[in-house]
Structure formats: C-alpha cells, structure tokens
Amino acid sequence: MRAPRLSDERGMALAMAVFALVIIGVLVAGAFFSGRLEQRGGANSVLATEAFEAAEGGIAYTISDDQWNITTFNALAIGTDAVQPAVPFATNLQAVPTVTKLSSSVFLVRSEGQRLSGGNVIARRLVGTLVRAVVPDIEIEGALTVYGQLTLGGSADIDGADHLPGGWGGSCGALEAPVAGVRINQDQIQTNGSNCNGDPPACVGGDPAVEIDSSVTPSTFTNFGDVTFDDLAAAANLTVSGLITNLHPDSLAAPVGSPVGTPGRCNRASSQNWGEPGLAGVIIIPPCYDYFPIIYSPSDLHISGGRGQGILLVRGNLTLSGGVEFFGPVIVLGEVRSTGTGGHVYGGLMARNADFDPSVISGNSVVNYSSCAVARALLGAATVRPLDARSWAQLF
Numbered sequence: 326m327r328a329p330r331l332s333d334e335r336g337m338a339l340a341m342a343v344f345a346l347v348i349i350g351v352l353v354a355g356a357f358f359s360g361r362l363e364q365r366g367g368a369n370s371v372l373a374t375e376a377f378e379a380a381e382g383g384i385a386y387t388i389s390d391d392q393w394n395i396t397t398f399n400a401l402a403i404g405t406d407a408v409q410p411a412v413p414f415a416t417n418l419q420a421v422p423t424v425t426k427l428s429s430s431v432f433l434v435r436s437e438g439q440r441l442s443g444g445n446v447i448a449r450r451l452v453g454t455l456v457r458a459v460v461p462d463i464e465i466e467g468a469l470t471v472y473g474q475l476t477l478g479g480s481a482d483i484d485g486a487d488h489l490p491g492g493w494g495g496s497c498g499a500l501e502a503p504v505a506g507v508r509i510n511q512d513q514i515q516t517n518g519s520n521c522n523g524d525p526p527a528c529v530g531g532d533p534a535v536e537i538d539s540s541v542t543p544s545t546f547t548n549f550g551d552v553t554f555d556d557l558a559a560a561a562n563l564t565v566s567g568l569i570t571n572l573h574p575d576s577l578a579a580p581v582g583s584p585v586g587t588p589g590r591c592n593r594a595s596s597q598n599w600g601e602p603g604l605a606g607v608i609i610i611p612p613c614y615d616y617f618p619i620i621y622s623p624s625d626l627h628i629s630g631g632r633g634q635g636i637l638l639v640r641g642n643l644t645l646s647g648g649v650e651f652f653g654p655v656i657v658l659g660e661v662r663s664t665g666t667g668g669h670v671y672g673g674l675m676a677r678n679a680d681f682d683p684s685v686i687s688g689n690s691v692v693n694y695s696s697c698a699v700a701r702a703l704l705g706a707a708t709v710r711p712l713d714a715r716s717w718a719q720l721f
Contacts, residue, residue, distance in 0.1 A: 372440045372448035375418055377719075380438030380452045383420025386412050387434050388456055388709045390562065391593060395458055395707045396615040401426040417441040430458045432709070435720065451721035460707040461557060461636065462550035463654050465673030467508030468531060468694040469686070472541050473678030475509060477526050478517040479664070479687035483507055485531020488693040490652055490671055492603045497697035504694050506531030510541040515683070531694070546656055546677040554656065558638055560708060561621035565596050566641075572631025572649060574601035574613035591616045599633025600705075602652045607632070617653065617705025625659070628668065634698070636706050643676075645690070652695070653702030663690035672698035 386392055387409060401407055401424075409422040418440055425433040433455055440448035468485045469475075477483070485506040489497055506529040507514065514535065516526045525534035547554040575592040591613040592598055599620060601613035617635040626639050630647035637643075637651060642659035645668025653672045660683065661676040667690030674692045676684045686692065711717065 369448070373450060376438040376440045376448040377450040377452070378438065379414050379418050379420045379440070380436045380450045382414055383412050383422045383436030383438060384434055384452060384454055386420070387422040387424065387436065388454075388711075390708055393709050394615060395704055395709070396701075398424055398426060398432060399429075399458070399704060403428060427455075430460075431712075432456050432458070437721075449721070450719070453718055453720050455712045455716045456709040457712055458707045458709050461552050461703050463552075463636070463656075463699070463703060464549070465504070465654060465675075465694065465696075465699050467505035467536060468673060469506065469692045470508045470541060470545070470673070470675040471678065471684055472510050472543060472545065472676075473660075474513040474515070474683035475507065476515045476517070476683045476685045477521040477528055477687065478685075479667075480520055480689045481528050481663075481667075481686045482691045482693070483526075483529045483531075483686065484693045485534070486694065487697075488671060488695045490602065490695060490698055491605050493697055493701075496701060501696045503530075503532040505536035505538075506534045508536045508538050508541060510537070510539055512537055513683075517687075543677055543679075546658060546675055554638060554658070557619055557636065558621045558623075558640070560619055560706075561638070562593065562618035562635075563596055563599070563620045564623065565620060566622045566624045566626055568627045568629065569597065570629045570631070570647070572597055572599050572628065572633045574598050574610035574616075574632075576610050576612045588612055593618070597631070599651075600635055602632050602634045602650065604632060604650065615705060617702045619706050634705075635702050645670075648689070652698040654699055660684045661686070663692075664688045667691070669693075671695045672702060 398407065403426050405426055407424045412420045420436045420438050422434060422436045427433055433453055435451060435453040437449055437451045439446045469483050483506045486503040487500040489500060514526065516522055521528040529535060575595045575598040576589040577592045579587040579589050589612050598613065599618055600616040601610045603609055603614055619636045622639045625641035627644040628649045630649055632650040634652040636653055637655040639657040643657045643661045645663040646665050648666040650669045655670055655674045657676045658679050660678050662685045664685060665688045667688040669691040671693050672695050678684060
C-alpha cells in the first residue's frame with residue numbers, strides 16, 4: 326500500500342474560508358455597531374439641539390413685552406421663584422420658564438427646554454439670563470402742568486390732592502401729600518363762569534392750588550431723567566391718531582389646550598383696548614386689569630368716551646370728550662381741549678402748548694392727581710431687558 330503524500334492533504338481551504346468569514350463578520354458587526362452609535366449620537370444631538378432651541382425660545386417668550394407681567398413679578402419676595410406655565414413650540418417640544426426675583430429690579434429668568442416622546446422627557450437643556458426692569462421715570466408734580474396759557478371754566482375740577490381710584494384699594498399704598506393743582510411757568514390762567522372765578526381759581530385745589538414755577542420749560546415735557554419723550558414713543562404698545570371712540574378693554578378666549586376654567590387673554594392688538602381700570606358699574610374684563618400700555622399719537626388725537634389706563638403720549642393736540650376716563654400720566658406736546666362732558670384724567674396731565682395756544686379745560690372736565698395711578702401705569706409700562714454684559718448662561 327502506498328503512503329499518501331503531504332501535498333495531497335485536503336481541508337485547509339475550508340478552514341481558511343471559515344476563518345475569513347469570521348473576520349469579515351466581525352468587521353461588518355463592528356461597522357454596524359459603530360454606525361449605530363454614530364446614528365444614535367447624531368439623533369441625540371438633534372434632540373438636545375431642539376431642547377436647547379426650545380429653552381432659548383422660552384426665555385424670549387417670557388421676557389417679551391406681551392408676556393412679562395411686571396405687576397406679578399414685582400410682588401414676589403426677593404429670592405422667590407415663580408414657575409410659569411409650559412410654553413409649547415411644536416409637537417413634543419416645550420419650555421418651562423421660571424422667574425426668580427433677585428432685587429427690586431433684577432430678575433433671573435431660567436428656561437428648561439424639553440423634548441418629549443410619549444409624554445416622557447427624552448432630552449432637556451436649561452439656560453438662564455439676567456434681566457432688569459426698566460421703569461419710565463416721569464415725575465408728576467402737579468395735577469395739571471402747563472407751559473403757556475390756560476383757560477378754566479364750566480364745571481371743571483382740577484385737584485392736586487392725592488386720589489385713590491375707586492376699586493383700587495388693594496393695589497395702592499397710603500395716600501401721599503398733595504401736589505399743586507395747576508403748575509404753570511407764568512401767571513397766564515384765564516377763568517370764566519362762577520365755578521372757576523377767583524384767584525386762585527375756585528375750581529382748583531392742591532398744595533398750592535396754583536404754583537407759578539419758572540422751572541417749567543419745554544424740556545419738562547420731553548425729558549424724564551434718562552428717558553425722553555421719543556424713547557417712550559419708540560416703546561409704545563399702540564400707535565393711534567385721529568378719532569378714537571368708546572375705549573373699552575377686550576379679551577380673547579384662553580389658548581387651545583388650556584385647563585378648564587383658564588381665563589381668557591387680554592386682546593392687546595385692539596386699538597380701542599387701553600387696559601381695564603376696573604371701575605364700578607361696568608362689566609370688568611379681568612385679563613386686562615394689569616395691562617398698562619404706552620399709547621402714542623404722532624399727530625392730533627381726539628378721544629370720546631370709554632375708559633383706559635397707561636401712559637398717553639400725544640405729539641400734536643389732544644381733545645377729550647364724551648366723559649372718557651383715563652388713569653395714568655398724559656403728556657401732550659400741543660394743546661389740550663376738554664369740553665362738554667369732557668375727559669376725566671386721574672394721574673397727571675402735562676400740556677406743553679407747543680404753538681402757545683391756550684389749553685382749555687371746561688365743561689365737566691376732571692383732572693385729579695393720583696400717585697397710585699401714576700405708579701401703577703409706570704410700573705405696568707416697564708420693560709425688561711437683558712443686562713449689558715454676561716447676562717446669559719447655559720446652566721445644563
């Protein structure tokens with residue numbers, strides 16, 4: 326029997342093939358595993374980016390002029406958090422803002438962006454920014470401040486004693502000392518009718534009733550500390566002109582998906598909605614109670630009837646009629662005419678008389694000083710702005 330030769334042995338090719346398949350399988354599995362990790366890492370990065378963008382959106386939403394409720398946030402104790410309702414941006418994407426009061430005017434706004442899946446948070450990012458409340462600095466030193474001539478008559482009532490608007494008791498502190506009824510740069514007051522005759526006019530009250538103050542100049546009506554008339558006009562919530570009739574607060578339905586019983590929102594888009602003073606004998610619109618807009622008229626303005634609050638700026642002339650009631654500072658660069666049933670201003674009225682025409686306050690017109698109306702209007706018109714340096718940080 327012949328012995329087999331070594332070169333005639335078989336089976337190595339199979340073994341080598343199996344070994345090669347194993348190596349290739351390992352390489353393919355490694356490639357799939359690496360690809361899977363990269364895919365998951367990319368997906369996680371996308372989810373984290375979405376959560377981050379939602380967090381940024383939550384900050385912008387919270388400090389926007391329409392959403393920042395300075396009345397509520399100012400009432401917080403220093404160091405207190407106020408968690409706000411979740412802000413939805415898209416399906417399964419939302420932000421949960423939190424406002425913390427750090428001082429009388431500085432707040433920390435944190436916003437946690439959340440990416441959801443099946444109701445569970447699968448990605449979150451937290452950012453924060455420091456903001457400061459900027460409150461207009463308008464000093465009202467008289468119920469009626471005039472540069473130029475003034476005519477008083479009819480049943481006009483000008484009073485520098487501090488008045489508390491009806492129904493505002495819980496929103497105001499103690500009454501302050503009275504101010505001048507009429508503050509004017511020179512003795513240019515004319516009167517007609519028994520109601521206003523005399524020197525000082527009988528229809529004017531205050532301490533003093535009439536103050537002749539040479540420091541009242543045209544700049545008194547345009548410069549208010551670090552803020553100017555133009556600055557306030559640029560920050561106006563509403564720009565109006567011509568004839569505005571029947572001012573009244575207005576509200577919209579609560580957002581879709583809100584819990585049952587959630588009150589509606591104040592309709593700030595309406596040119597006839599200047600907030601809700603909450604007067605007795607009228608239907609109250611609660612969502613607009615803390616709405617104190619800055620209203621700017623670049624030309625002449627005539628308001629007839631209704632009610633409103635805030636800061637009213639008129640670059641031209643202002644006419645009040647129909648018993649319109651306004652709460653807060655009124656600053657007019659032209660003249661003011663309030664006749665017939667006239668207008669009722671609670672806060673302070675300033676008229677520059679740019680053309681040196683007389684301001685006429687007659688009929689049943691009322692101008693009463695109210696420190697509370699002024700303070701609430703200035704605070705309600707405050708805006709918040711991020712601090713100039715190092716105000717933003719990613720917290721998580």
